[in-house]
Amino acid sequence: MTRHFDAIIIGAGQAGPSLAGRLTETGKSVALVERKFFGGTCVNTGCMPTKAMVASAYAIHTARRGAEYGMTTGPVSVDFARVMARKEKVTLDSRTGIEAWLKGMKNCTVLEGHARFESPTEISVDDERISGEQIFLNVGGRAAVPDFAGIDAVPYLTNSSIMELGHLPRHLVIVGGSYIGLEFAQVFRRFGSEVTVIEKGPRLIAREDPDVSDAVRTILETEGIQIRLNAECIRFAGHADGIAAGVDCTSGAPEVIGSDVLLATGRRPNTDDLDLDKAGVKTDTRGYVKVDDMLRTNVPHIFAMGDCNGRGAFTHTSYNDFEIVAANLIDNDPRRVSDRIQTYALYIDPPLGRAGMTETEARNSGRRLLIGTRPMTRVGRAVEKGETQGFMKVIVDADTKEILGASILGTGGDEAIQSILDVMYAKRPYTTISRAMHIHPTVSELIPTVFGDLFPAT
Numbered sequence: 001m002t003r004h005f006d007a008i009i010i011g012a013g014q015a016g017p018s019l020a021g022r023l024t025e026t027g028k029s030v031a032l033v034e035r036k037f038f039g040g041t042c043v044n045t046g047c048m049p050t051k052a053m054v055a056s057a058y059a060i061h062t063a064r065r066g067a068e069y070g071m072t073t074g075p076v077s078v079d080f081a082r083v084m085a086r087k088e089k090v091t092l093d094s095r096t097g098i099e100a101w102l103k104g105m106k107n108c109t110v111l112e113g114h115a116r117f118e119s120p121t122e123i124s125v126d127d128e129r130i131s132g133e134q135i136f137l138n139v140g141g142r143a144a145v146p147d148f149a150g151i152d153a154v155p156y157l158t159n160s161s162i163m164e165l166g167h168l169p170r171h172l173v174i175v176g177g178s179y180i181g182l183e184f185a186q187v188f189r190r191f192g193s194e195v196t197v198i199e200k201g202p203r204l205i206a207r208e209d210p211d212v213s214d215a216v217r218t219i220l221e222t223e224g225i226q227i228r229l230n231a232e233c234i235r236f237a238g239h240a241d242g243i244a245a246g247v248d249c250t251s252g253a254p255e256v257i258g259s260d261v262l263l264a265t266g267r268r269p270n271t272d273d274l275d276l277d278k279a280g281v282k283t284d285t286r287g288y289v290k291v292d293d294m295l296r297t298n299v300p301h302i303f304a305m306g307d308c309n310g311r312g313a314f315t316h317t318s319y320n321d322f323e324i325v326a327a328n329l330i331d332n333d334p335r336r337v338s339d340r341i342q343t344y345a346l347y348i349d350p351p352l353g354r355a356g357m358t359e360t361e362a363r364n365s366g367r368r369l370l371i372g373t374r375p376m377t378r379v380g381r382a383v384e385k386g387e388t389q390g391f392m393k394v395i396v397d398a399d400t401k402e403i404l405g406a407s408i409l410g411t412g413g414d415e416a417i418q419s420i421l422d423v424m425y426a427k428r429p430y431t432t433i434s435r436a437m438h439i440h441p442t443v444s445e446l447i448p449t450v451f452g453d454l455f456p457a458t
């Protein structure tokens, strides 16, 4: 027998549960299908556990610097099992909270199993069949595992399996020098592992400006992380001391011998096992569901939210997708994906907060630009905290005075960037910030100064 619902939501990630909440409030019957853990990637193998580990790593790092702050301690040792138990509690509290919320939600039926399309309106969940007037995909993504030579012959970790790690790696070799790779690199280095990052490109976090990449590299190398760029021929083989990772860089040893390998080479959408063809839903060549500005697929009653639509790869973009869908379908409020401004943070310490365009993107846009920069050594709060690595950079359109983008690599950068972001959303000129009085002493206090001291880009 096929049970019928007003709406079916596939995936309990960052958009699905909130949409279930809104739809059921309007009296609609909703079936929400989840095949694994409630809360999806962010809660279980992404943001939450990693940021809990970042917090442990920061506390350990600060304790090691204790003498600088007038603290006398013995040698700092790391209890990796406690670190992992702490992050597990953060995850479990959130996971069970979401699960209890959904299972207690009036008009919501939670089905635990793998969903697949049987037709444009019918879904099978293991042995059960359900049908829906509207179907919302929130299936997220998983770690991409490139076809490296020898990879199947060696054990390797991904962002998911590393969450189960029962030992502290002696030497963690991380392939991929972007968000996932760099956050784990610093975390494990601070826990006491030797860490080598192997990146095929010529610089780390290649989406950022070269000056940001260089500063991040310096921060990580200062802590003893080995960085191997231009790794053109990555391959793996067993070794008496663990795993041999071939690098073939233009300089340096051709092989790195590690005890453990983490692959952090990007993500792929969970769309290959949904039988989307039975619904006629189109994907792009990389498997992302094609959507329009309101997140509708090519099939009018099917929508896709979050990482699986390729329009964002962050928790806040997935949640914003929920807001856009709910606004259009429930509130008659014409919100669009194209209204949002790109923003995110990289949670190394100090963090990188980003909003809008990079300098490279702004230059490529052909506009006349004004740029302002300040090293964190000139930020009083950073000096007082003893955390002066990094710099701020803001980019303004010289003709319209519009703020185009900003990068704050420095203590508090993930928070301070948001004052710039809000002025960008308000579509106010940069002078709104340069004339504002900010609180002393804060990192944000320097933002008006940076905007007050712009120079033309050459």
Ligand SMILES: Cc1cc2nc3c(=O)[nH]c(=O)nc-3n(C[C@H](O)[C@H](O)[C@H](O)COP(=O)(O)OP(=O)(O)OC[C@H]3O[C@@H](n4cnc5c(N)ncnc54)[C@H](O)[C@@H]3O)c2cc1C
Residues within 6 Å of the ligand: 010, 011, 012, 013, 014, 015, 016, 033, 034, 035, 036, 037, 038, 039, 040, 041, 042, 043, 045, 046, 047, 048, 050, 051, 113, 114, 115, 116, 138, 139, 140, 141, 159, 180, 270, 273, 274, 305, 306, 307, 308, 312, 313, 314, 315, 316, 317, 318, 347
């Ligand atoms: C290590 C790491 C750190 C990260 N850190 C941050 C961060 O600090 N800040 C940030 O903004 N973002 C971060 N991200 C990205 C963030 O986690 C994702 O962008 C976000 O979780 C995407 O959410 P989503 O709603 O698209 O899907 P997901 O959270 O991935 O949820 C999808 C759900 O769908 C379920 N599912 C899939 N297929 C099916 C099916 N066929 N049937 C039933 N259920 C199915 C899955 O089990 C999963 O629960 C991080 C990611 C990683 C990997």
Ligand SMILES: NC(=O)c1ccc[n+]([C@@H]2O[C@H](COP(=O)([O-])OP(=O)(O)OC[C@H]3O[C@@H](n4cnc5c(N)ncnc54)[C@H](O)[C@@H]3O)[C@@H](O)[C@H]2O)c1
Residues within 6 Å of the ligand: 146, 175, 176, 177, 178, 179, 180, 181, 183, 198, 199, 200, 201, 205, 206, 234, 264, 265, 266, 267, 312, 313, 314, 344, 345, 346, 347
């Ligand atoms: N702080 C955050 O918000 C945060 C943290 C972690 C992850 N995330 C999300 O997770 C997503 C995935 O992160 P990621 O770092 O895995 O992916 P990414 O796509 O940002 O970077 C992948 C890196 O691996 C390298 N790479 C790719 N293929 C390779 C190959 N065959 N050999 C060698 N190197 C290769 C790339 O050059 C790149 O540097 C991000 O897009 C991000 O949205 C966000």
